Amino acid sequence: MGTLNSNNNPQTQSNFPKFNPLDPEEFRTQARQMVDFIADYYKNIESYPVLSQVEPGYLRTQLPENAPNRPESFDLIMKDVQNHIIPGMTHWLSPNFFAFFPATVSSAAFLGEMLCNCFNSVGFNWLASPAMTELEMVVMDWLANMLKLPKTFMFSGTGGGVLQSTTSEAILCTLIAARDRKIENVGVDEIGKFVVYGSDQTHSTYSKACKVAGIFPCNIRVVPTCIESDFALSPVVLRGIIVAAGLVPLFLCATVGTTSTTAVDPLGQLAEEFNIWFHVDAAYGGSACICPEFRQYLDGVERADSLSLSPHKWLLSYLDCCCMWVREPNVLVKTLSTNPEYLRNERSEYDSVVDYKDWQIGTGRKFKSLRLWFVMRSYGVANLQIHIRSDVRMAKMFEGFVKSDPMFDVVVPRRFSLVCFRFNPNKEHEPGYVEFLNKKLLDSVNSTGQIYMTHTIVGGIYMLRFALRIDM
Amino acid sequence: MGTLNSNNNPQTQSNFPKFNPLDPEEFRTQARQMVDFIADYYKNIESYPVLSQVEPGYLRTQLPENAPNRPESFDLIMKDVQNHIIPGMTHWLSPNFFAFFPATVSSAAFLGEMLCNCFNSVGFNWLASPAMTELEMVVMDWLANMLKLPKTFMFSGTGGGVLQSTTSEAILCTLIAARDRKIENVGVDEIGKFVVYGSDQTHSTYSKACKVAGIFPCNIRVVPTCIESDFALSPVVLRGIIVAAGLVPLFLCATVGTTSTTAVDPLGQLAEEFNIWFHVDAAYGGSACICPEFRQYLDGVERADSLSLSPHKWLLSYLDCCCMWVREPNVLVKTLSTNPEYLRNERSEYDSVVDYKDWQIGTGRKFKSLRLWFVMRSYGVANLQIHIRSDVRMAKMFEGFVKSDPMFDVVVPRRFSLVCFRFNPNKEHEPGYVEFLNKKLLDSVNSTGQIYMTHTIVGGIYMLRFALRIDM
Known part of the structure; x- marks a missing residue:
């Protein structure tokens, strides 16, 4: 039932070609191009600002108000991805992303x-x-x-x-x-x-x-x-x-x-x-x-x-x-x-x-x-354990750097691969002032686009969250 | 922060190679192979029984009880997909699938x-x-x-x-x-x-x-x-x-x-x-x-x-x-x-x-x-309308076949691309017997693996549902 005899089909004689949205060979060609795009994205991911630097509403002004009536080419769409979508992405898979918890990925998945x-x-x-x-x-x-x-x-x-x-x-x-x-x-x-x-x-x-x-x-x-x-x-x-x-x-x-x-x-x-x-x-x-x-x-x-x-x-x-x-x-x-x-x-x-x-x-x-x-199956249990342990080891290393600097505190004990710490240069400072300093620090780090980390407040203490991983 | 100096990393000297689950070049190679697999699947989809013919519990006996400790190759996994997964699939994208509502797809999506x-x-x-x-x-x-x-x-x-x-x-x-x-x-x-x-x-x-x-x-x-x-x-x-x-x-x-x-x-x-x-x-x-x-x-x-x-x-x-x-x-x-x-x-x-x-x-x-x-964008509004209309036209055609056969009834008016009908060869039959005949018909059609359709009961009437589409 896959074909409708085109002699009975007035649409095929119209201005539009016969519409086959899943032609296997077109699929093959375009999906391969997409694979290349993605592989290159992963290769170059570090070149993008990890935290998007756009302003609210940036995209609407760049896109038409309506969907097009006629088809647009794959190349044109991908050009828009590069020019309009990527600048608005916060790149969660960037090695410079230390915010929230990591959303980890793999070729196998x-x-x-x-x-x-x-x-x-x-x-x-x-x-x-x-x-x-x-x-x-x-x-x-x-x-x-x-x-x-x-x-x-x-x-x-x-x-x-x-x-x-x-x-x-x-x-x-x-x-x-x-x-x-x-x-x-x-x-x-x-x-x-x-x-x-x-x-x-x-x-x-x-x-x-x-x-x-x-x-x-x-x-x-x-x-x-x-x-x-x-x-x-x-x-x-x-x-x-x-x-x-x-x-x-x-x-x-x-x-x-x-x-x-x-x-x-x-x-x-x-x-x-x-x-x-x-x-x-x-x-x-x-x-x-x-x-x-x-x-x-x-x-x-x-x-x-x-x-x-x-x-x-x-x-x-x-x-x-x-x-x-x-x-x-x-x-x-x-x-x-x-x-x-x-x-x-x-x-x-x-x-x-x-x-x-x-x-x-x-x-x-x-x-x-x-x-x-x-x-x-692709990695086996042993490699998945290595993956967890590598992240934790990296976090331990970072925790060590923080501990070795008297201007910083590790606020709560690190258990996994998240380090919660704060800048606390002078133990005499008012808590409100320490919070102010840490907010400043966070803003200045994040606004560079070179690192993205986040904060939390627990037990009244404002702290920075640094979630480590070494997937890529 | 993407690399952990391997000199500091005892794991890399163990039996396992350094673990990098998203190496861009490995990704490129494997994802292209998967694209080919998928394109071929779409090409040959009609060769599979549309409704899976396996028995409950078929898969557990074919797979090990535990995840492997060591990595398994992409080829081995894909062989299992072919031998163990595909026979257990009901192929929703098969052109012989007329059950439920279609789950339509496209290269663009x-x-x-x-x-x-x-x-x-x-x-x-x-x-x-x-x-x-x-x-x-x-x-x-x-x-x-x-x-x-x-x-x-x-x-x-x-x-x-x-x-x-x-x-x-x-x-x-x-x-x-x-x-x-x-x-x-x-x-x-x-x-x-x-x-x-x-x-x-x-x-x-x-x-x-x-x-x-x-x-x-x-x-x-x-x-x-x-x-x-x-x-x-x-x-x-x-x-x-x-x-x-x-x-x-x-x-x-x-x-x-x-x-x-x-x-x-x-x-x-x-x-x-x-x-x-x-x-x-x-x-x-x-x-x-x-x-x-x-x-x-x-x-x-x-x-x-x-x-x-x-x-x-x-x-x-x-x-x-x-x-x-x-x-x-x-x-x-x-x-x-x-x-x-x-x-x-x-x-x-x-x-x-x-x-x-x-x-x-x-x-x-x-x-x-x-x-x-x-x-x-890839298809434009006009083609999406053509897609809807083609499906509906196909359903109209099927409805016409049903109507032209006095042994069959169209039970409710067709509005979109679903035809609800029944085998009703003799208007003197008891409703229960008509239901029995239609169940028999449905079972015998579905058990061939060549067509999959479903049924419903509405207003006490048992009827067959034939959901048309011509995406592929």
């Missing part, structure tokens, strides 16, 4: 993503593309094994994993699974009493997810942390707050590697005696746990109900790729499943296959596991 | 996505990559213009658009914006009274999104439709239900092109006198409205609060790409914004730039607008 797009299969249920579902199950177990997760999180045990796009989605899915399980016990009218817990260092997306899920904002409890415990969640303080609440404790989100300072909450000591869903957000720090020397940070994870970890941060996987494991898939599926007639099929009904649409918010989904499969 | 991955920038706020935010604003206005949307949905007017991954996310975002605006007026304790409306043809993801947002399941009202009105939402029936509710009407989701039969709800006559958030889900049908002859189906959209449309369905854009426009961005931003210290910057605070993280559930986001920009 790029290839896997090309293949994912090649197929463009939509894997909402098993039948819609069996390989999509089954490879995802395999790689989720592979990564679980690399992290030495308990069998309770694996398909080869009693749990299972799924690829989400972001931590936000992972948290939202587990949260509503927890919420609906609780509603079954206590009734939907009690939703106003459901209380959720995190620390003041939990990612901002957590409280957003809680609000999305209908948790009353007044019931989102934030456990304060302090510099004395390296901004980790204190089990003692948490226990006091949970007990004091007198409401319905629902959900706790602990973090392995907080966004501000990479603090690690003590998983093994949290949420012991409460009937609460315990989620571990290991978006950044979790990846390091593929190395035995970092695995301690996941100690206690066997008591969690769910865990999320984003390989797009530190496992070379490109956006957007967040792994989520759950101990009781049936609880998740119960709350997220849909069963419209147009998706019904015998495989789903009689063969108890995994239908991943019931593990996520949306219906459609891509073949993301190819990326992780390509990464794990 | 593939190139745009390659470039998106190339940069791998994370555009949560303006500063994190100005070009990402600004190009998205431009293409959302371009597409809005192509659809002749009112200025109230455009940045060049008083609204604006954003790219989500899926319709589910678009609905969820607008729903919680509506919910939180209502909560401001009536108080959070009233959430148990919020009522939402859709028809029995609204996509299943709608009720899922409502449940995610904490709408009580008993308050998700389903307006029945009937064959006499082509399964479109009846304004009269809706009005009766809204008035009868006596609760707090919150949200209405209307559809332009329902999933089962591409019914179109009469936007211009809905939700007139109620203080309700009115969302239009035009995931499939919306794309056709770039042609003047189909634009009527969006008549009345000027009264909606929000609109979503998925170019990954019918505008050649690969997954996952869903456009969403809102009339009052500030209502959306109010409910979805976060402002953690580590993301604060002067641009966001003083220049009132768009920070797209406040228009979506998650924080991280990709440079998806490149795909749409490449599609619109």
Whole structure:
């Protein structure tokens, strides 16, 4: 059915040539040109200012108000990419990018993503593309094994994993699974009493997810942390707050590697005696746990109900790729499943296959596991460990430079590859003045376009964040 | 900072070579090989069974239990793709795929996505990559213009658009914006009274999104439709239900092109006198409205609060790409914004730039607008219209075949490129027997691997869905 007889087709006789948007040979030619563009971009990336220097609104004035009516050439579009898009990019893959957390990448993941797009299969249920579902199950177990997760999180045990796009989605899915399980016990009218817990260092997306899920904002409890415990969640303080609440404790989100300072909450000591869903957000720090020397940070994870970890941060996987494991898939599926007639099929009904649409918010989904499969196979576990260790070693080196200079402080202990420090030339200075100095320093560094780093404020202390990596 | 002096690096002297996962020349070589693989796949796609013929669990037995410790070669991985992955694929891009809705693609979108991955920038706020935010604003206005949307949905007017991954996310975002605006007026304790409306043809993801947002399941009202009105939402029936509710009407989701039969709800006559958030889900049908002859189906959209449309369905854009426009961005931003210290910057605070993280559930986001920009420029509006019209013409042709055969019925009027029909050889047959015959027919067609089509049941009638397209 690929061809429409052109004799019956008045359009082909019009001013426009027959329209074939996926001619394999045109695809081959143009995609090769794009590969060359990208390889050259990676080669020359250091020549661009890492932080874009454009002003707000710069692009609109350079582009037409409307889409063109007639086709424009690949060369013309690529010229605009070079002239108008690249100057407005903040180059996250630049070796001079030390802001936020790195979004690490690799040839292998790029290839896997090309293949994912090649197929463009939509894997909402098993039948819609069996390989999509089954490879995802395999790689989720592979990564679980690399992290030495308990069998309770694996398909080869009693749990299972799924690829989400972001931590936000992972948290939202587990949260509503927890919420609906609780509603079954206590009734939907009690939703106003459901209380959720995190620390003041939990990612901002957590409280957003809680609000999305209908948790009353007044019931989102934030456990304060302090510099004395390296901004980790204190089990003692948490226990006091949970007990004091007198409401319905629902959900706790602990973090392995907080966004501000990479603090690690003590998983093994949290949420012991409460009937609460315990989620571990290991978006950044979790990846390091593929190395035995970092695995301690996941100690206690066997008591969690769910865990999320984003390989797009530190496992070379490109956006957007967040792994989520759950101990009781049936609880998740119960709350997220849909069963419209147009998706019904015998495989789903009689063969108890995994239908991943019931593990996520949306219906459609891509073949993301190819990326992780390509990464794990192309490099092997040993190289992925080398990659983590190299970044950490580089951070240690930078930490050493900071420590050796009396004008600078390392503000919190470095655990992974982020160094939090500040310029503090005279210990007599007022805190406000030290903050002012550091803001000045940050602005002057970033405005050069030669380095991009960011800041945070934790425990009232303004500090600079320097996130190291040596991928390229 | 891209290099770590190898003299200081004991790992480089170990059994593993120095690890550089993004060497530009290795990238160039391998990515070109992948381009060739993909071009060949597209060339030969018709040679594969369109619906995978594997059995559940087929893949696990063929793959090792653990990720390898040492690297494996690109050739070996690609051999496994050919031998183990491809047999398990349902080939959505095959010209023999007529199931669900097509997920259309194009060289241009593939190139745009390659470039998106190339940069791998994370555009949560303006500063994190100005070009990402600004190009998205431009293409959302371009597409809005192509659809002749009112200025109230455009940045060049008083609204604006954003790219989500899926319709589910678009609905969820607008729903919680509506919910939180209502909560401001009536108080959070009233959430148990919020009522939402859709028809029995609204996509299943709608009720899922409502449940995610904490709408009580008993308050998700389903307006029945009937064959006499082509399964479109009846304004009269809706009005009766809204008035009868006596609760707090919150949200209405209307559809332009329902999933089962591409019914179109009469936007211009809905939700007139109620203080309700009115969302239009035009995931499939919306794309056709770039042609003047189909634009009527969006008549009345000027009264909606929000609109979503998925170019990954019918505008050649690969997954996952869903456009969403809102009339009052500030209502959306109010409910979805976060402002953690580590993301604060002067641009966001003083220049009132768009920070797209406040228009979506998650924080991280990709440079998806490149795909749409490449599609619109590479083909031009005129060719995109030709593409829509060719598909529709093909569907008309198929509809003609069905109609000319007295053994078959067209069950509902064809509007776009989906034909809903059934085998009905003898009008005296019991409905149950007709259903049985059609199930048999569907199974026997699909089991050949030569065609894949699906079914639905609407108004009690079992029918076959044949979704036409001629992209390749």
